[in-house]
Each structure stands twice: as structure tokens, then as C-alpha cells.
Amino acid sequence: MLTLNQHGPLRGELTVPGDKSISHRAVMFGSLAKGTTKVRDILDSADVGATLDCFGRLGVSIERTWEKPQDVIIHGAGMRGLYPSAGRVVLYTQNSGTTTRILSGILAPQPFTSFLTGDESVNRRPMKRVIDPLTKMGASIVSMNQDGCAPLRIDGRALHGIDWKSAVASAQVKSAVLCAGLYADAATSFTEPALSRDHTERMLRAFGADVKNDGLTASVRPANELYSPSEIKVPGDISSAAYFIAAALLVPGSDIVLHNVGINPTRDGIIRAARAMGGNIEILNETDTAEPYADLHITASSLHGTVIEKDMIPTLIDELPVIAVMACAASSETVIRDAAELKVKESDRIAAMTENLRAMGADITPAEDGFIIRGGKALHGCAVKSFKDHRIAMSMAVASLLADGETTLVDENCVAISYPSFFDDLSRLQV
Ligand code: S3P
Numbered sequence: 567m568l569t570l571n572q573h574g575p576l577r578g579e580l581t582v583p584g585d586k587s588i589s590h591r592a593v594m595f596g597s598l599a600k601g602t603t604k605v606r607d608i609l610d611s612a613d614v615g616a617t618l619d620c621f622g623r624l625g626v627s628i629e630r631t632w633e634k635p636q637d638v639i640i641h642g643a644g645m646r647g648l649y650p651s652a653g654r655v656v657l658y659t660q661n662s663g664t665t666t667r668i669l670s671g672i673l674a675p676q677p678f679t680s681f682l683t684g685d686e687s688v689n690r691r692p693m694k695r696v697i698d699p700l701t702k703m704g705a706s707i708v709s710m711n712q713d714g715c716a717p718l719r720i721d722g723r724a725l726h727g728i729d730w731k732s733a734v735a736s737a738q739v740k741s742a743v744l745c746a747g748l749y750a751d752a753a754t755s756f757t758e759p760a761l762s763r764d765h766t767e768r769m770l771r772a773f774g775a776d777v778k779n780d781g782l783t784a785s786v787r788p789a790n791e792l793y794s795p796s797e798i799k800v801p802g803d804i805s806s807a808a809y810f811i812a813a814a815l816l817v818p819g820s821d822i823v824l825h826n827v828g829i830n831p832t833r834d835g836i837i838r839a840a841r842a843m844g845g846n847i848e849i850l851n852e853t854d855t856a857e858p859y860a861d862l863h864i865t866a867s868s869l870h871g872t873v874i875e876k877d878m879i880p881t882l883i884d885e886l887p888v889i890a891v892m893a894c895a896a897s898s899e900t901v902i903r904d905a906a907e908l909k910v911k912e913s914d915r916i917a918a919m920t921e922n923l924r925a926m927g928a929d930i931t932p933a934e935d936g937f938i939i940r941g942g943k944a945l946h947g948c949a950v951k952s953f954k955d956h957r958i959a960m961s962m963a964v965a966s967l968l969a970d971g972e973t974t975l976v977d978e979n980c981v982a983i984s985y986p987s988f989f990d991d992l993s994r995l996q997v
Contacts, residue, residue, distance in 0.1 A: 568978040568989070570966035572947070575819035575866070576995040582807045584609035584636065584800035585828045586984050587737070588857060590664050591769045592798045593617045594672065594745075596640035597626040597648075599773050601794035603640045608800050610636055612982045616660040616684075620669060623657060625649035645748065645791055648676055659684040659716075661912060661983050663691050664738050666716055668766075670696045671742030674705035675749035676722040681710075683717035687912050687954065690715060696742045699730040703746055703754070727752030727788070734907065735880045737762035740784055747786040748775060755785035762880045763832045768856050772798070801828035801859035806985045808836045808885040809960045810995065814864040815845045816895050817967050822995055823850075824862045835874075835882030837862070839889055843869040843896055871898035871941055879905050886936075887961035890919045894928040895968055896941035906935040912983070913955035922950040922962055926969055947971030956983040963992065 589609040594617065596603035608614065618628055618638070625648060631637040643649065659665040659682060666684055670693070673680045683689060694714040697707045706721040727750040732739055735758045744766055747754030760782070767784050770777045772795045776787040807827045814820040829837070829849065837847055848863040869892060874882070882889065886905055893900035908915040920932040925948050929940040947969040952959035954977050966973035981988045 568975045570963055570973045570975060572970055573817065573967045573996050575817055575997060576810065576814045576822050577820065577997045578995050579823045579825060580810060580991055580995060581825040582802040582810070582827065582991070583611070583985060583987070585803040586611065586613055586805065587664065587763060587765050588769070588800050588828070589614045590617045590668065591741070591765055592800060593621055593628070593640065594668060595769055595773050595792060596642055596794065596798070597621040597624070598645050598672070599642035599792040599794040600644050601642055601796070603642060603794040604797045605638050605640065606797060606799045607636050608638050609803065609984070611984050611986055612660060613662040613665065613984060616658070616662045617665045620657045620659065620665060623650065623655055625651065642794055645789065650678055654679040656681045656683070659688055661685050661687055663688055663912070667693070667696050667738035668741045668745060670707060670718060670720065671700060671745040673720045674700050674703070674707060674723065674746050675725045678722055680720045681717060682720065688716055692910055693718060695732070695734060695736065695739045699728065699732070699739070699743050700746055702728050702730065703750060705746065725750040727754040729755045730757070732756060732758045734758070735760040735762045737766065741766040744770065744777065744784060744786045748789045750788050753785055753787050755783050757783040760877045760880050761832055763830065765830070765857070769798070772856055799855070801857050802826045803984070804828050804833050804836060805884045807862065808888050809964050809988070811836060811840060811847065811862065811864050812888045812892050813964045813967055813992070815840060815867050815869060816892060816964070818866050820864070820866040822864050824864070826859050827862050828857055828859050830857055832881055835878050836885040836889070838878070839872065839874055839882055840892070842872045843892060845869060869896040871896045871900040873901045875903045883907060884957055887915050887919050887957050888964055890923060890930070890937055890939060891961050891965045893939035893941055894923060894930070894943070894945060894965070898941060900939045900941065902936035903933065904935055908936070911955070913953035913958060915955065915958065918953040918955060918958045919961065922958070923965065925950060926965060945969040947973040949974045952977040952980050954980045956980045956985065960985065960988055963989070
């Protein structure tokens with residue numbers, strides 16, 4: 567249990583750890599490529615550790631470098647070089663939905679049998695959304711408890727190209743289908759109702775794959791090999807930066823700079839939402855790389871309410887819990903809708919944030935697909951829970967900075983899923 571207290575301004579500079587989504591993909595595609603890939607500034611966290619462990623068990627050799635623990639060198643096995651030592655493999659994906667879903671697409675065409683299982687949270691998350699398109703491609707994937715969730719048994723099969731229309735906007739599902747499509751007998755396309763993060767498309771192109779984006783459709787042509795671009799630089803994770811963006815906007819007198827934050831337009835919704843609420847964020851030193859990044863200068867601001875909906879949702883889906891905290895401090899009402907996906911993340915994030923913020927005194931009404939928050943009510947410190955969900959833990963740490971009295975947070979260690987040094991970095995900015 568951690569005790570947190572209301573605190574004065576945040577000041578100074580910080581480089582947040584590497585982007586989780588990009589780190590997973592760098593390990594996956596580096597493993598499947600021919601050649602050696604140096605991944606610079608990879609996220610050193612439990613979730614990415616799960617992906618590294620899985621590819622180790624699939625026979626890929628991965629080294630940590632002497633220079634920095636955040637750099638790894640992957641000796642790619644080639645698209646057809648994954649080789650589980652026992653002829654079949656059991657992979658434990660821990661808490662990582664991204665690992666579980668994208669790996670399903672990579673394993674479906676391999677010439678061996680795999681079993682994929684995760685922790686209690688992963689084994690509750692919907693997998694039908696990947697099982698259905700992959701089965702249509704010819705894969706053999708079985709939910710072993712017949713509940714549409716992991717554990718999954720995957721028996722490798724030859725795959726066919728398909729044109730899939732997904733009911734959900736999901737980069738994990740899109741990535742699973744595109745990865746499977748690399749091994750198919752014809753082109754594969756994936757169309758989603760709103761554009762989800764496009765890291766897979768960008769990175770597969772860097773590995774030489776024929777991948778295109780056309781509006782809401784991503785497509786891939788079969789490949790014989792992926793070729794390593796030698797080096798991949800992982801920008802800072804905007805989802806991790808979001809907690810400091812929110813804290814600096816909300817705590818009077820704050821003034822911080824966050825360095826090298828990824829600002830991919832399919833991920834930058836937090837910046838747009840914060841600005842729409844009156845938040846003062848300057849984007850400095852923007853780079854024009856495959857995955858753009860920049861420094862963000864944030865100063866304390868008076869926020870008002872806004873509406874967050876439709877196409878904007880996938881660009882800030884993981885930031886909605888901390889945006890709910892920002893909404894509590896805003897001067898008017900904030901409506902968040904079209905975000906039913908929040909219910910099937912590491913926890914039910916609508917229920918978790920409603921319970922915690924209500925306990926602190928916020929005026930929040932949950933809905934099936936979001937929340938309505940009437941801002942301006944003072945928050946009080948109390949006992950809150952992380953629900954073993956890293957994003958809930960970090961969002962409640964931000965709420966505690968505004969609440970009078972003491973806030974206690976249980977199961978705070980789950981921040982290690984995406985940001986092991988979160989509490990240390992927060993203290994470093996507290997002057
Ligand atoms: C991710 C995609 C999102 C996001 C998750 C990471 C990814 O999930 O919430 O934290 O790396 O592809 P969905 O694809 O389910 O929307």
C-alpha cells in the first residue's frame with residue numbers, strides 16, 4: 567500500500583520511458599526479420615518483458631547491450647525461423663493483451679503447436695475478436711475453456727488472404743491480422759470503424775513489408791522475408807507522459823518539460839483533448855521520423871469541460887482514466903462517449919474510475935460507453951484501489967495531488983506493467 571498526499575507544483579524536466587506499443591512491435595518484427603536489430607530506448611517493463619520471454623522461448627536470441635539496459639539487440643530468426651525446442655511451445659504472456667493478441671496472428675501460420683496463456687486479467691479479455699478473422703484465414707485457434715478467451719491452443723496452418731471488417735477499432739486485432747497476412751497466399755486487408763494506432767503499419771514498412779493505409783483500411787501483401795532496418799529508436803510513451811501532462815496542468819504553479827515524447831497522430835489525442843479543455847501545452851523540437859517525437863512544455867492551466875467521442879477515442883483510449891481526473895478539476899461538464907472498449911482493458915476502467923473518483927467526492931456518472939463528469943467538486947483523500955491495473959494506479963496518483971488529506975493506494979506495484987519508475991519520476995518533479 568502506498569500513501570500519497572496533496573502536493574505543490576511540479577517543476578523540471580523528464581524523459582519518460584519508451585513507448586510500450588512500439589517496444590512490443592520492435593521485439594516481434596526484429597525476431598521475425600533477417601539480420602540484427604538494435605532497439606534503442608526500449609521500454610524496460612513487465613509487459614515488454616513478457617514479449618521478450620515469449621520470443622526467447624521461440625528460439626530467438628536477444629541480448630542486452632553494455633551501453634544501456636534500455637537497448638537490446640535482436641538476432642532475427644527470419645519469418646520461418648521460429649523454433650520451439652520441444653516442437654510445441656507454451657507461452658505465458660503475463661498481463662499483456664498486446665502480446666497475446668499479436669502473437670496469435672504470428673503463431674497461426676507457424677509449423678508447430680502453441681499454447682498462449684496469461685494472468686487472470688489477460689485470460690478474461692475478449693479473444694474472439696482475433697480468433698474470428700484468423701479462423702476465416704484458415705487458422706486453427708481454440709479457446710481452451712470455450713469462453714472466447716485465453717488460454718488458446720494454436721495449431722499452425724497455411725493461411726489465406728481475407729478482407730476483414732472489424733466491429734471494433736483495435737490496433738491489437740489489426741496487428742494480429744496483418745502479421746498473419748504476411749504469411750497468407752494473397753493480400754489481406756483490415757477495415758475498422760475508427761483509425762487505431764498505426765505503429766504496426768509504420769514499422770512493418772521499415773522492415774520492408776508491402777503494407778498500405780487507406781483511410782480506415784490497412785492492407786498487407788504476403789512476404790517471403792522481413793529485412794531488419796538495423797536500428798529502431800523507441801520514442802517516449804505518450805501514454806506514460808499523460809500522467810505528468812495532467813498533473814502539471816492541474817497543480818497550480820507547475821511548469822515542466824517532457825523530452826522525446828512520441829506524437830504519432832494516431833496517439834496524440836491527449837494533447838488535443840487537453841488543449842480543448844484549455845490546457846497549455848507547447849510542442850517543441852518536433853522530429854520528422856517514422857515515429858515522430860517532440861518535447862512537450864506544460865504549464866498549469868484552468869481547465870473547462872469538453873466532449874470526447876467518435877474518431878478521437880482510439881487516439882486516447884489508454885489516457886481516458888487520467889482525462890477523467892482532469893475532468894474532475896475542470897470548471898464545467900465533460901462527456902466521454904463511444905468508449906465501451908474501456909470495459910475490456912486490464913480492468914473495467916469505467917467501473918474502476920467511477921468507484922475511485924466517487925469515493926474521493928467527484929460527481930461522475932458512468933455510462934455503458936464512457937462517463938459524464940461534472941467538474942469543480944473538491945476531491946478528498948481516501949482509500950482507493952488500483953484494481954491491479956497500471957493505468958488506474960497512475961491516474962489515482964494524479965488525483966491524490968489534488969485531493970486534500972491522505973490518499974492510500976493498494977496494489978500500486980502494478981505500475982511496473984508499463985512504468986516501473988513512475989513514483990520515483992513523480993517525486994523528482996515535485997519541488
Ligand atoms: C495497443 C492497443 C490498444 C491499447 C493497448 C495497446 C497496442 O488496445 O489500449 O494498451 O499496442 O496495439 P486495442 O487494440 O485493444 O484498442
